Amino acid sequence: MAGPVLIFDSGVGGLSVARSLRQYYPDTAMCYACDNAWMPYGLRDDVTLSARIVSVCQAAVQACQPSVLVVACNTASTLALDGLRNVLTIPVVGTVPAIKPAAAISQTRHIGLLATRATVGRPYTQKLIENFASDCLITRVAADALVLEAEALLGGGQPDRQRLQQALAPLWQTSSTQPPVDTVVLGCTHFPLLKPWLEALAPTPVNWIDSGDAIARRVGQIAPPLKKGQDGRFFTTASADALSPGFAQFGFSVPGRLALSA
Numbered sequence: 019m020a021g022p023v024l025i026f027d028s029g030v031g032g033l034s035v036a037r038s039l040r041q042y043y044p045d046t047a048m049c050y051a052c053d054n055a056w057m058p059y060g061l062r063d064d065v066t067l068s069a070r071i072v073s074v075c076q077a078a079v080q081a082c083q084p085s086v087l088v089v090a091c092n093t094a095s096t097l098a099l100d101g102l103r104n105v106l107t108i109p110v111v112g113t114v115p116a117i118k119p120a121a122a123i124s125q126t127r128h129i130g131l132l133a134t135r136a137t138v139g140r141p142y143t144q145k146l147i148e149n150f151a152s153d154c155l156i157t158r159v160a161a162d163a164l165v166l167e168a169e170a171l172l173g174g175g176q177p178d179r180q181r182l183q184q185a186l187a188p189l190w191q192t193s194s195t196q197p198p199v200d201t202v203v204l205g206c207t208h209f210p211l212l213k214p215w216l217e218a219l220a221p222t223p224v225n226w227i228d229s230g231d232a233i234a235r236r237v238g239q240i241a242p243p244l245k246k247g248q249d250g251r252f253f254t255t256a257s258a259d260a261l262s263p264g265f266a267q268f269g270f271s272v273p274g275r276l277a278l279s280a
Contacts, residue, residue, distance in 0.1 A: 020085040020241070020242040020244060020245050021047075021082065021083045021084045021085040021245055021248050022046065022047035022048050022049050022053065022082060022083075022084050022085065022234035022244075022245050022249050023039060023046060023047070023048045023049070023084060023085065023086055023088060023237060023241070023244065024045075024048075024049045024050075024078055024079065024082045024086070024087045024088065025039070025048065025049070025050045025051070025088045025090050026050075026051045026052070026053075026071075026075055026078060026087060026088065026089050026090060026091070026093045027050075027051075027052050027053075027058045027089075027094070027207060028053050028054070028056065028057040028058060028088045028091055028093070028094065029052050029053075029054055029057040029058070029090075029165070029166070029168075029169050029194045029208065030052065030169055030172040030208065030211070030261065030264065030265075031090060031091065031206060031207035031208035031209075031211070032050060032052065032088070032091065032207055033089060033172070033211060033264075033265070033268045034090075034207050034208070034209075034210035034211050034228065034230055035090040035207055035229070035230050035233050035234075036048060036050060036090075036268055036269075036270075037210075037230065037268065038085070038230030038231050038233065038234045038235050039088070039095075039230075039233070039237065039275070040268075040269065041234070042231075042234040042235070042237075042238060042245055043234070043237075043238070044130070045246050045251075046245065046246070047244075047245045047246070047249040048249060048250065048269075048270075048272050049078070049079075049081075049082035049084060049249060049251045049252065049253070049267070050251070050252035050253070051074065051075070051078035051082070051252065051253045051254070051256070051276065052252070052253075052254050052258075053070070053071070053078075053254075053255045054254050054255060054256050054258055054261070055254075055255040055256035056070060056255070057164070057169070058100055058134075058165055058166075059091070059094065059136070060093060060134050060136040060162060061094045062131060062175045065245050067093075067094075067097055067098075067160040068097040068098045068101055069101075069245040070099075071089075071094045071097060071098040071102070072098055072101045072102055072105060072147060073278055074255060074276065074278065075087060075089070075098075075102055075106070076105060076106070077277060077278050078253055078276060079106060079108065081253055081274070081277075082251065082253070083093055084108060085108060085109075085242050085244065085245065086108055086109045086110075086111065086112045086236060086237055086240065086242075087102065087106065087109070088107055088111045088233060088244075089102070089110060089111065089112050089113060089205045090113055090210060090233070091113060091207060092114065092115060092133065092134070092136075092137045092205060092206060092207070093134065093136050093137065094113075095112035095113045095114065096137075096140055096142055098203040098245035099112045102131065102140070102231040107118060109240045111233060111236050111237055111240065113148060113207060113229050114146060114229065115131060115133060115137065115203050115205035115229070115231060116204075116205075116227045116228055116229045116232065117129075117131070117143075117146040117150050117151050117156075117203060118146070118149075118150040118151075119122060119227055119232070120151070120201045120203045120225070121150050121151035121153075121154055121225045123201060123225055123227075124154060124200055124201040124225070125200055126163070126198055126199070127153060127154045127155060127246040128154065128155045128157070128192070128196060128197045128198060128199045128200065128201075128272045129151060129154050129155070129156050129157070129199065129200075129201045129202070129203060130156075130157045130159060130201070130202040130203065131143070131156055131158045131159065131202075131203045131204060131205050131258075132159050132161050132164070132185070132186075132189070132200045132202055132203065132204055132206075132209060133153050133158070133159070133160065133161065133203070133204075133205030133206050133209075134160065134161070134162050134165065134205075134206050135160035135162055137205050137206065138158045138160045138205070139160075143158075143205075155196065155197070157188065157192075157199060159185065159186075159188045161185040161186075161206075161209075162262075163181050163184075163185055163269060164181075164182070164185050164206070164208060164209055164212060165206060165208045167181060167182065167212060168208035168209065169208070170213055171211060171212065171257060171264070172211070172261055172264030172265070173260045173261060173264060174260070174263055174264065177212055177215050179215070179219070181213055182212070182216065182219055183219055186216065186219055186220070187241030188224065189202060189220055198222065200223060200224055200225060201224060201225040201227060202224050202225070202226050202227070203227050203228075203245055204216075204226060204227065204228040205267070207228070207229070207230075208273060209228070210226075210228045210230060211269070213226055213231045250271050251270065251271055251274065252265055252270040252271070252273050252274075252275060253274050253275065253276045254273045254274075254275060254276065255273075255275070255276050255278065258273045261273070
């Protein structure tokens, strides 16, 4: 029998992907692993971080025995997909900002990209824009503060309205010669967790696009028949008692600690 789906992220952002996976495959067992000891990843150098991601994912695969690994993190996907595929025997699905579907639906051809500083500035993001949205105006906004707001939300708090407004403000500051933003790419998996608050703060209705559905479809294409039953286990690299209630809302039980090799 095939193993569960394993979702990996530096923190809680992968829960937005878990939500999409459960919508597509409601009876499939899932595990979750987060490297909360090193969160946020944007503060680390690429070489050290790539090795860390491979190490944590190897430990999570050993603990979970999954049929597929979903790297539900843009930064980790950029840095470590090749390394993970070299050392793992199961399929590995990565995450990229949803530029292509955003360009497909934008009417004004002005798209906002809301992501972390690392994602906004990476060459692979520029390549996505050139390949799929070359006729669009892209307003890129580094909104690292939203990662902490999502983490606080899953810890039982409420998002700070002023911080959310500050993060979104550059999206609406268009000149009189520019068309308005009508589509916003949520380019970090943490951000869809804040979507109700982001929608409420937008001055006009816009399309909010994330990668969750595309990842879920890809898992169905490449994974073997998925295991029945909702294991709902999750693993962390540091103490995570404060996150347990938030994870429980997504069907994941009290965490275990990953044993990492030295």
